[in-house]
Amino acid sequence: MENYIEQVLKFVQDGITAGEYTILVENDRLFPLIHKELSKRLKNDQMKFIHFVNNFDFYCSSGSYHPPAIEEYFNKMVQPYVESKISFRSWAHVEWATIEEPLDIIEEFERIVDEAVNQLSFPLICAYSEPKMPAHLEKILLETHPYILIGDEIIVSDRYLPAPSIK
Numbered sequence: 001m002e003n004y005i006e007q008v009l010k011f012v013q014d015g016i017t018a019g020e021y022t023i024l025v026e027n028d029r030l031f032p033l034i035h036k037e038l039s040k041r042l043k044n045d046q047m048k049f050i051h052f053v054n055n056f057d058f059y060c061s062s063g064s065y066h067p068p069a070i071e072e073y074f075n076k077m078v079q080p081y082v083e084s085k086i087s088f089r090s091w092a093h094v095e096w097a098t099i100e101e102p103l104d105i106i107e108e109f110e111r112i113v114d115e116a117v118n119q120l121s122f123p124l125i126c127a128y129s130e131p132k133m134p135a136h137l138e139k140i141l142l143e144t145h146p147y148i149l150i151g152d153e154i155i156v157s158d159r160y161l162p163a164p165s166i167k
Helices: 002-017 031-041 055-059 067-083 103-120 135-144
Strands: 021-026 050-054 088-094 124-128 147-150 153-156
Touching (some): 002 021, 021 067, 050 055, 055 067, 067 088, 067 103, 103 124
Parallel strands (some): 021 050
């Protein structure tokens, strides 16, 4: 868990150095730990560059994992940044108690997110828990995310297939 938190801290700090706001989609258990550590490392005016979003609210705003509702939540969340031409990045901690959702729904959502990332050109890290992840889901995630957090390192996915551009 220490490595995970350190990666989040580095991502946020790199964003601040680049003049970017960070949308941090994280759970209620880890956010206080991350916030405490960021408070030690950053000045008060730098802390204003961090926008916390509860990951349960984000992914289950409609009561369940429903891609259109998540996309709507996402669009509302980034709209002020896009409209004001403010640079931002996002770290999203995705948690599944169990992987019960049909994989095609998860794949649909991941492709929607990838399209948005490419259209809006912002850095995004999606952090998933590896245990119990079916091989097919892992394949989907590797194909829809250009960057992957493995252990304590963010690497470029060699299986990433960018979403086709919509014109």
